[in-house]
Amino acid sequence: xxxxxxxxxxxxxxxxxxxxxxxxxxxxxxxxxxxxxxxxxxxxxxxxxxxxxxxxxxxxxxxxxxxxxxxxxxxxxxxxxxxxxxxxxxxxxxxxxxxxxxxxxxxxxxxxxxxxxxxxxxxxxxxxxxxxxxxxxxxxxxxxxxxxxxxxxxxxxxxxxxxxxxxxxxxxxxxxxxxxxxxxxxxxxxxxxxxxxxxxxxxxxxxxxxxxxxxxxxxxxxxxxxxxxxxxxxxxxxxxxxxxxxxxxxxxxxxxxxxxxxxxxxxxxxxxxxxxxxxxxxxxxxxxxxxxxxxxxxxxxxxxxxxxxxxxxxxxxxxxxxxxxxxxxxxxxxxxxxxxxxxxxxxxxxxxxxxxxxxxxxxxxxxxxxxxxxx
Ligand SMILES: Nc1ncnc2c1ncn2[C@@H]1O[C@H](COP(=O)(O)OP(=O)(O)OP(=O)(O)O)[C@@H](O)[C@H]1O
Ligand code: SF4
Ligand SMILES: [Mg+2]
Numbered sequence: 001x002x003x004x005x006x007x008x009x010x011x012x013x014x015x016x017x018x019x020x021x022x023x024x025x026x027x028x029x030x031x032x033x034x035x036x037x038x039x040x041x042x043x044x045x046x047x048x049x050x051x052x053x054x055x056x057x058x059x060x061x062x063x064x065x066x067x068x069x070x071x072x073x074x075x076x077x078x079x080x081x082x083x084x085x086x087x088x089x090x091x092x093x094x095x096x097x098x099x100x101x102x103x104x105x106x107x108x109x110x111x112x113x114x115x116x117x118x119x120x121x122x123x124x125x126x127x128x129x130x131x132x133x134x135x136x137x138x139x140x141x142x143x144x145x146x147x148x149x150x151x152x153x154x155x156x157x158x159x160x161x162x163x164x165x166x167x168x169x170x171x172x173x174x175x176x177x178x179x180x181x182x183x184x185x186x187x188x189x190x191x192x193x194x195x196x197x198x199x200x201x202x203x204x205x206x207x208x209x210x211x212x213x214x215x216x217x218x219x220x221x222x223x224x225x226x227x228x229x230x231x232x233x234x235x236x237x238x239x240x241x242x243x244x245x246x247x248x249x250x251x252x253x254x255x256x257x258x259x260x261x262x263x264x265x266x267x268x269x270x271x272x273x274x275x276x277x278x279x280x281x282x283x284x285x286x287x288x289x290x291x292x293x294x295x296x297x298x299x300x301x302x303x304x305x306x307x308x309x310x311x312x313x314x315x316x317x318x319x320x321x322x323x324x325x326x327x328x329x330x331x332x333x334x335x336x337x338x339x340x341x342x343x344x345x346x347x348x349x350x351x352x353x354x355x356x357x358x359x360x361x362x363x364x365x366x367x368x369x370x371x372x373x374x375x
Contacts, residue, residue: 055117056076060106072281074116076283082251085260088275093281096261099229101113120225138221142226142227162198186212228258284366285300285366298367300322334350349368354366
């Protein structure tokens with residue numbers, strides 16, 4: 001997406017009442033060619049299947065100098081096979097920590113899951129021994145990290161690094177098979193002249209090519225779930241579009257589920273079936289992407305949607321933002337964590353944590369007043 005798009009960090013002033021149709025559909029704003037299905041879930045993109053991943057009431061703590069801080073506080077969401085789930089939210093709200101917890105890669109020893117459940121294909125990942133989790137990681141779940149450039153080894157060729165993935169996760173392959181599989185994977189992710197590129201070092205490739213190598217490594221074992229933590233943020237718009245297209249193609253071929261973490265609501269509109277909105281370590285809303293853009297129920301989600309610049313906005317008018325900042329982790333409000341910024345907050349919001357409520361099987365929200373604030 002273009003860098004000119006308002007970042008989620010420029011969060012909006014949501015001191016306006018919600019409207020039934022507020023004209024905020026991404027298709028009309030960002031020209032993303034997203035069809036308006038009127039809220040009907042016409043496409044079966046996996047929502048009727050049992051979830052491949054179910055995260056329930058996840059709590060993560062980090063040990064810091066003066067005690068412990070709770071970074072995730074009751075995060076719940078589900079992903080169906082073949083589905084793409086977007087996770088959005090301001091910086092520091094816990095997106096990367098959530099993905100690291102799923103992968104069993106929280107920094108040890110100070111990062112710990114202290115409560116909750118992560119079930120993957122019916123298996124509780126939190127109960128697995130390290131060697132069992134090692135087999136899940138890479139084979140069944142792969143991840144493209146937020147800093148992919150630093151994840152490649154600068155002193156190993158692209159081919160060696162890819163072959164290493166196959167060596168670990170396809171031990172039955174001999175050397176020739178590993179090489180053939182690595183070149184085939186480079187071709188699959190759209191790297192021209194893959195046999196030549198196999199022998200080069202990461203610094204010989206452009207940023208977009210290196211990103212494709214990272215994706216090739218993540219996909220090499222045909223994971224059932226791919227977690228992408230802002231994989232395209234550092235790329236220019238053209239390369240980003242190519243990578244997103246490629247991921248959609250590969251998903252169509254393999255049927256893998258994808259969790260896509262991003263700040264970019266345009267990318268969410270283009271790629272995702274469902275979206276989880278995180279705020280200050282909690283999942284505050286999850287919904288079908290069309291429903292979320294058209295009828296956000298949580299004031300924070302509404303604020304994020306309002307921050308998208310619109311073609312019909314007055315030229316040179318100020319971008320809308322949510323007033324205030326996310327509270328520091330050790331200063332979180334006792335009740336709703338958004339209460340110090342929410343224009344609708346009451347005494348109840350300040351004192352009581354809002355429960356997650358189900359509007360329909362694919363829409364959940366955690367706000368005391370979602371019924372009153374929406375039409
Ligand atoms: N190793 C760590 N030790 C202590 N606190 C941490 C550690 N890693 C993350 N945190 C804290 O956990 C919170 C969530 O961080 P996380 O990296 O998940 O945010 P994020 O939503 O991915 O943000 P961004 O959009 O900037 O990537 C932040 O307050 C962060 O400071
Ligand atoms: S619970 Fe209250 S403070 Fe929190 S989002 Fe809803 S209205 Fe705002
Ligand atoms: Mg992050």
